[in-house]
Amino acid sequence: MTATLDSAPSTASSRGSRLINAVRLQFVNPQTFVWVPLVVLAGAWALTLVIHLIIAGGGGEATMYSGGSQAPLWYFAVVGVQAMTLTFYFSQAMTLTRREFYLGALIAAAMSALGIAIVFVLLGLVEQATNGYGLGGHFAYLPWLWEEGPMAAGLSFFVLTMLAFILGFWFAIVFKRFGTMALTLILFALGFAILGIIAIITVNRAWLQVWAWFAETGSVELTMWVALCGAVFALGSYLTLRRMTI
Numbered sequence: 303m304t305a306t307l308d309s310a311p312s313t314a315s316s317r318g319s320r321l322i323n324a325v326r327l328q329f330v331n332p333q334t335f336v337w338v339p340l341v342v343l344a345g346a347w348a349l350t351l352v353i354h355l356i357i358a359g360g361g362g363e364a365t366m367y368s369g370g371s372q373a374p375l376w377y378f379a380v381v382g383v384q385a386m387t388l389t390f391y392f393s394q395a396m397t398l399t400r401r402e403f404y405l406g407a408l409i410a411a412a413m414s415a416l417g418i419a420i421v422f423v424l425l426g427l428v429e430q431a432t433n434g435y436g437l438g439g440h441f442a443y444l445p446w447l448w449e450e451g452p453m454a455a456g457l458s459f460f461v462l463t464m465l466a467f468i469l470g471f472w473f474a475i476v477f478k479r480f481g482t483m484a485l486t487l488i489l490f491a492l493g494f495a496i497l498g499i500i501a502i503i504t505v506n507r508a509w510l511q512v513w514a515w516f517a518e519t520g521s522v523e524l525t526m527w528v529a530l531c532g533a534v535f536a537l538g539s540y541l542t543l544r545r546m547t548i
Contacts, residue, residue, distance in 0.1 A: 317402075324398050324406025325413075327389050334384050335414040339374045343418060346373035347425065347441050354439030366439040371425075371459075374418050378463045381411065382470025386478070404540050407471065415463040423456040447521050458525045465532040472539035479546040 329335060350370040357366060385407045393403040426442035434440045448455045477485045503512055516524070 320398060320402050321405060321409075323396065324393065324402045325409050326406075327393060327396065327398075327403075328385055328407055328410035331388070334381055334388070335410055336417075339377060339381065339414060339418055340421075342377045343371075343374040343421060346370040350441045351435065351439070354434070354437045358437045358439070366434065366437070367444055368439070368441050371422060371442045371444075375459070375463050375466055378411070378415065378466040379470035379473075381414070382467040382472075383474040385411065385467075386471050386474035390478075400543050401540075404543055408468075408536065411464060411467040412460075415460050415467070418463060419456045419460040422459045423452045426455060427452060446517070450520060450522050454522050454525070458521050458528075461525050461529045461532065465528055465535070468532055468535045468539060472535060472542065475539055475542045475546060479542065 347370065350368040353368070354366050389407075390403065393406075398406070422442050426440075426448060429435065429440050429443040430448075434443075444455075447458055473485060473489075476488060503509055
């Protein structure tokens with residue numbers, strides 16, 4: 303009995319150590335999760351600021367809003383692909399289980415996404431305090447997203463970033479398991495599904511109702527729905543990874 307009780311903490315400690323190793327594996331090349339996302343965010347912010355300066359210099363006085371802050375969000379789909387393709391075989395050589403590898407990748411992505419979300423919130427606060435850098439131009443501050451406060455805005459950015467990562471990771475697994483043709487067909491199927499939804503809304507002239515629903519629902523509730531979708535996709539990607547042959 304004593305041996306069993308003594309071995310339990312040891313086993314838990316070993317699992318924790320292996321999970322930490324799985325996270326550290328993702329940060330062996332810090333460009334993937336740290337530097338490139340920051341460069342993408344900084345580059346998008348600089349380009350947006352230059353555009354706002356040009357518009358203001360040309361006599362534009364209207365408040366300007368940019369979607370440039372989405373750039374690092376979409377880049378995290380690429381991060382997901384890289385996290386799978388660049389480190390999976392190393393993880394197998396390190397005798398990490400697929401569960402440990404997957405959890406390590408998710409934790410690494412969450413750490414990176416949290417850092418980017420904090421920068422996003424700080425930029426939004428600066429834009430609020432300075433009326434868009436004195437130009438009326440906003441990069442991170444989007445009123446609808448911020449109407450429930452900076453924490454809610456940061457949460458939305460974080461959840462969307464994680465969703466992009468999970469989808470990129472899953473697409474990479476599908477590519478590794480089924481090949482280019484299967485991934486291409488899946489992407490086309492998704493594209494047609496999106497076009498089908500747009501067509502149904504357009505034919506029924508329901509865009510006003512759709513936008514009204516978004517406005518009434520609010521960013522926090524929508525973020526929770528996105529988080530739920532992300533959890534489902536995460537489970538799907540993990541199950542696909544478990545069945546992938548090396």
